[in-house]
Amino acid sequence: MKPAPFKYIAASSFDHALALKAQYGDEARFLAGGQSLIPAMNFRLARPAVLIDINGLGELAGAGAAEGGEIRVGALTRYHVLERDTKFLAACPLFADALPHIAHPQIRNRGTIGGNLSHADPASELPAIAVAMQARMRIKSAKGEREVAASEFFQGLLTTDIQSDEMLVGIAFPAPTARTGTCFMEVARRRGDFALAGVAAIMTTDAQARCLQMRLALCGVGETPVDASAAAASLIGQPCTGEAIEAVAAEVRGMIDPSGNVHASPDYQRHIAGVLTQRAIGAAYSRTGHAA
Numbered sequence: 001m002k003p004a005p006f007k008y009i010a011a012s013s014f015d016h017a018l019a020l021k022a023q024y025g026d027e028a029r030f031l032a033g034g035q036s037l038i039p040a041m042n043f044r045l046a047r048p049a050v051l052i053d054i055n056g057l058g059e060l061a062g063a064g065a066a067e068g069g070e071i072r073v074g075a076l077t078r079y080h081v082l083e084r085d086t087k088f089l090a091a092c093p094l095f096a097d098a099l100p101h102i103a104h105p106q107i108r109n110r111g112t113i114g115g116n117l118s119h120a121d122p123a124s125e126l127p128a129i130a131v132a133m134q135a136r137m138r139i140k141s142a143k144g145e146r147e148v149a150a151s152e153f154f155q156g157l158l159t160t161d162i163q164s165d166e167m168l169v170g171i172a173f174p175a176p177t178a179r180t181g182t183c184f185m186e187v188a189r190r191r192g193d194f195a196l197a198g199v200a201a202i203m204t205t206d207a208q209a210r211c212l213q214m215r216l217a218l219c220g221v222g223e224t225p226v227d228a229s230a231a232a233a234s235l236i237g238q239p240c241t242g243e244a245i246e247a248v249a250a251e252v253r254g255m256i257d258p259s260g261n262v263h264a265s266p267d268y269q270r271h272i273a274g275v276l277t278q279r280a281i282g283a284a285y286s287r288t289g290h291a292a
Contacts, residue, residue, distance in 0.1 A: 075114025
């Protein structure tokens with residue numbers, strides 16, 4: 001298949017890109033890595049009348065600490081850049097777990113963080129990580145800028161809060177606190193395939209090994225990333241025993257409603273989500289410096 005006819009415009013500046021989006025609205029799509037957009041166009045699942053190439057906007061790429069210790073990542077930052085950024089991976093260890101699961105090296109060389117999050121595929125790893133980490137999405141148009149919590153950004157299957165004249169320009173991740181452990185795990189048919197289910201877990205403990213905070217998000221088991229932190233609320237203030245973690249996994253299995261696919265039934269996805277929840281929480285707990 002080949003894409004439907006479209007007009008191609010290379011944005012000469014950030015302001016030019018925003019002006020073009022304001023002019024063409026929903027008829028235009030931004031082209032960055034193109035790893036999700038171009039296949040969709042080839043199958044004519046997406047038919048933008050205009051492609052705005054923003055690959056030349058270097059100011060939207062890169063990662064680093066900002067005021068307050070938060071970590072900011074530009075929307076045009078490519079996966080492979082983060083894979084090799086040891087400071088970033090130390091600050092956001094969930095990415096160290098998740099990035100190797102994302103597709104294949106060739107795709108990670110071209111794909112961008114902003115493109116992934118804007119595409120909002122619920123089977124993708126990064127939306128679940130953004131929700132688990134309580135990230136904030138920086139969105140800009142020619143008229144101004146706003147921030148949206150990750151939990152409100154993903155609104156449905158392949159649907160976000162980005163409006164017709166807006167662009168996702170960056171993501172802000174809170175800096176980790178002391179005694180925090182994280183883990184991301186997923187199950188896929190083959191390395192690089194979409195996850196049948198995946199779990200991101202973040203736990204902070206006190207000096208007595210009691211859970212102070214627990215964040216839990218899942219991918220692949222709903223039309224958006226699933227924030228399952230409420231299912232883990234029973235851990236707060238308690239030692240993380242095997243029985244307590246198993247109870248959280250049972251709660252997660254009961255709260256999700258996976259649709260199933262050609263590779264996995266809903267019951268199988270539900271089972272896998274529970275198993276991964278147990279393992280991810282246990283690993284996150286051990287990474288706080290305590291034994292699960």
